[in-house]
Amino acid sequence: MRGARPHADLEQTIVRDGIVRAGERCVVACSGGADSVALAALLAGARASLDLELHLACVHHGTRASAWQDECVVLRIGAAFGVPVRVASLEGSARDEASLRDARYAALAAIARETGANAIVTAHHREDQCETVLLALFRGAGPDGLAGMSPRRPLAEGVELVRPLLHRGSEELRAYCHAHGLPYAVDPTNAEPEPRRNAVRAALDALRPLFPGLDAAVARSAEIVGAELGASDRARLRRQVRAALADQEGLRDVDFAHVEAVVHALERGASGRFHVRSGLNVVVERGEIARIDRE
Numbered sequence: 001m002r003g004a005r006p007h008a009d010l011e012q013t014i015v016r017d018g019i020v021r022a023g024e025r026c027v028v029a030c031s032g033g034a035d036s037v038a039l040a041a042l043l044a045g046a047r048a049s050l051d052l053e054l055h056l057a058c059v060h061h062g063t064r065a066s067a068w069q070d071e072c073v074v075l076r077i078g079a080a081f082g083v084p085v086r087v088a089s090l091e092g093s094a095r096d097e098a099s100l101r102d103a104r105y106a107a108l109a110a111i112a113r114e115t116g117a118n119a120i121v122t123a124h125h126r127e128d129q130c131e132t133v134l135l136a137l138f139r140g141a142g143p144d145g146l147a148g149m150s151p152r153r154p155l156a157e158g159v160e161l162v163r164p165l166l167h168r169g170s171e172e173l174r175a176y177c178h179a180h181g182l183p184y185a186v187d188p189t190n191a192e193p194e195p196r197r198n199a200v201r202a203a204l205d206a207l208r209p210l211f212p213g214l215d216a217a218v219a220r221s222a223e224i225v226g227a228e229l230g231a232s233d234r235a236r237l238r239r240q241v242r243a244a245l246a247d248q249e250g251l252r253d254v255d256f257a258h259v260e261a262v263v264h265a266l267e268r269g270a271s272g273r274f275h276v277r278s279g280l281n282v283v284v285e286r287g288e289i290a291r292i293d294r295e
Helices: 008-017 034-050 067-081 097-115 126-138 170-179 196-207 214-229 233-247 256-268
Strands: 025-029 053-060 085-089 119-121 152-156 159-162 272-277 280-285 288-294
Touching: 008 034, 008 170, 025 034, 025 097, 034 053, 034 067, 034 170, 053 067, 053 097, 067 085, 085 097, 097 119, 097 152, 097 159, 126 196, 126 214, 196 214, 214 233, 233 256, 233 280, 233 288, 256 272, 256 280, 256 288
Parallel strands: 025 053, 025 119, 053 085, 119 159
Antiparallel strands: 152 159, 272 280, 280 288
């Protein structure tokens, strides 16, 4: 770890990325697991600068007897950060993944209405995004499915589902909990082979040592697909950069990060010379691609 605050970048994510908006009234979905505990702590840290109103929501799925221990963790986190906690129960709900998810979101939306919140914030991270994209691929989904989970989407009337951590890793979130002495629960059902998502998770665990950066790459691909579907300005600039490189037969082996560096310069109206691969540079002048230089 470098510096006195090794997790400063993670802490700044909430404020810097703008996915959670200033002045929002937020229900934070907190299961008691490391991911959602870290999210609660990060939002509590950003509460003053973003003028946020926070409530923690713990939803019992009624699938295991140990769920009360998770609730205890959530109550402790709420007390530690001075955030009120709401608890909802799903006893009697169907047990398949889709039904539980729908029931959970319905419970969260109800809590949002009770508290006057306009945002439900969840701790979905890049491993979750990777699993979601692969499950969509296995279903034969089109571009909408391959775009994965969006950072924000409408959930109910007047309430949006917000996911500010889609580009952060689960290990980073656990490390944040450890570094700050935050308690968290471990859900034993995550190790059961039956649910399809768990089966995909196990396969990815076997693949990650062979493909470093796998989750980040899939999450990045999902972001690109989503940007293209939304016809965003950033998607247009990416196409512009790639077209300029393709015209010079220079697109092969260009890393995504190098394309993004040029895109960010174009967005800022900046000037500069950007190395994109060996022997190839993109020259940007006042927010426009001036030329492609070969060394």
